[in-house]
Amino acid sequence: MFFFNVYKTIENGGVEPNMLAFIEDVYKSKKTGKIVYKKAKRIVETLKEQVNDLQSEETLEDGPVQSKELSCSEINDLVRKAIPKKKGHRFGFGSLPDHEELNAPFLPTLDNDKKLEEAYTQISELVKEKEENTKTIQYLKDVTEKLLNKFPDCRPPEDEDDDETQN
Structure with missing residues (x-):
């Protein structure tokens, strides 16, 4: 019931x-x-x-x-x-x-407070992980840009517009 x-x-x-x-x-x-x-x-x-x-x-x-x-x-x-x-x-x-x-x-x-506290802990851990990942991504972008500036031959060819080449 x-x-x-x-x-x-x-x-x-x-x-x-x-x-x-x-x-x-x-x-x-x-x-x-x-x-x-x-x-x-x-x-x-x-x-x-x-x-x-x-x-x-x-x-x-x-x-x-x-x-x-x-x-x-x-x-x-x-x-x-x-x-x-x-x-x-x-x-x-x-x-x-x-x-x-x-x-x-x-x-x-009755343990909703405990569950809420665990959820906040998980959220803060995820936020820290995201910040670390963002820093790592930015570092890799910077390193890649420096390498490509130092070795311009390694730079991939830029894509041409498909519409212009087909005419």
Whole structure:
């Protein structure tokens, strides 16, 4: 879904947003604040239960009990598993490609400043190279002119006008 890609790049600074929160926002009534579409409501409730279950699992590691906090990408993986693709489309997201399928250099990223800096560096290197080439060309022209002045016999014959010789 194009909207999700725009939401992904603009609203979330180029980072993939929480797909669970996204689908909840899309299907939530602005008046009541509740999800009115039954399929979306069932999916959101099921996923929230799974997330809560996984986050409340406690692990023991030579010390105090810790609660596991799921990352956004882990939550998004749960969403992708819970909402399978049908005919190339995923409910609530349309034809949104999976992150492993995504090879999109056209999407803006947060490192635009870095790319811009690299571009300026490449431009300045090209300008320096052009200046060096211009100096080299001028030097070769000067040397050629000096040689031709010293050895006029080496000068190629000047082209006559073809129109005048044909008459």
